[in-house]
Amino acid sequence: MIYLDYSATTPIDPRVTEKWVSVETSFYANANSDHILGRESKRNNDESIRIIADYFKVLPKEVIIMSSAVEANNTAIKGLAEKFPQKTHIISSALEHASVIGALSFLDQRDYEIETLGLDDEGRYDLDQLNKMIREDTLLVTLIGVDSETGIRQPIEEAGKLCHRHHVFFHSDITQLVGKGHFDLTDIDMASASAHKVYGPKGVAVLIKKASVPLIPLLHGGHSFTPYRSSTPQNGLVAAFAETLRLSSLEFDDRFIKVEKLNVYLRSKLEVFPEIHINSNQHSIPHLFNISIQGSRPEEGLAYFSDHGLCFSSKSACSGQDEFSASVYAITRDKALASSSYRISLSHLTTVEELDSLIKVMKTYCSKLCEK
């Protein structure tokens, strides 16, 4: 099988597995225990947290370990709302992950007013509009860093600056950005990311929360790395997360250049197909390549591609059973494109031979569609 669904999840790097197993084996004691083995676990955890903090260029106390980015997004949004109940206006976008939409819908049912920021002609946030939307009672602006389907890199740093000028909190889900692009969290109050999108294990993630941001935790009782998320510290998983970020930083340029070349190759081959429209644009990270195939129904198309040894998606894995892609629609304003879109995600592990197989199957699929 050829895997082209790296934005849904990545295979774990064997070096990360090795780190995970070795730390979990050597430092099995509860880091909260007040004996020598507990203190050794804590020392090891402190080192992992320092590596994670350095990667995001924040302080160790600003790193909150979570079990998933879903949990991080929920904690950021609901935790802030709980802290400031008098402010009930939140701004977000049509590109958000299901966990941001879900947390916002939860608040919507409790009389919050959730407004959606529009996009410009190139699928990026309209910051002039954002400037006008912020009000006295705006609690939070939460905007995803990279659209999970088209890969469009959003101007979150500028959005953060704007929010700070208005003294409004800014959160960004940067799960699809980590390891695939550079970012600067200087003006970002909170950011969510997950290890399994960047060749780390599933079940560990982070909420970066600047020290100046107050938050009520979702979970009560018990103690962990910080007061914001209880449970026994996951020694091995956190060390694995630190290792995956360290490797991602160390190997960033090599991985990026490789993926960029693969993207250019794939684009050059697919753009000549008259049935194919490429939805990813000049702002997209090269790891995400989104296309629409005229006349294609994704549920049938995906079954065909899977039967021919190709694994990729039509939408992001968590976007549910909607008939069309909310992201592609938000960016193109075209229902036909949004209801026939496919997300191919690339990695430094992808080979040209794999892409050649994809192109070959795509050609047969498109000619079959024409015969219909």
Ligand SMILES: Cc1ncc(COP(=O)(O)O)c(C=O)c1O
């Ligand atoms: C943008 C984005 N946010 C959040 C998530 C959820 O991540 P996790 O699986 O760690 O909960 C995903 C992955 O599906 C994602 O792509």
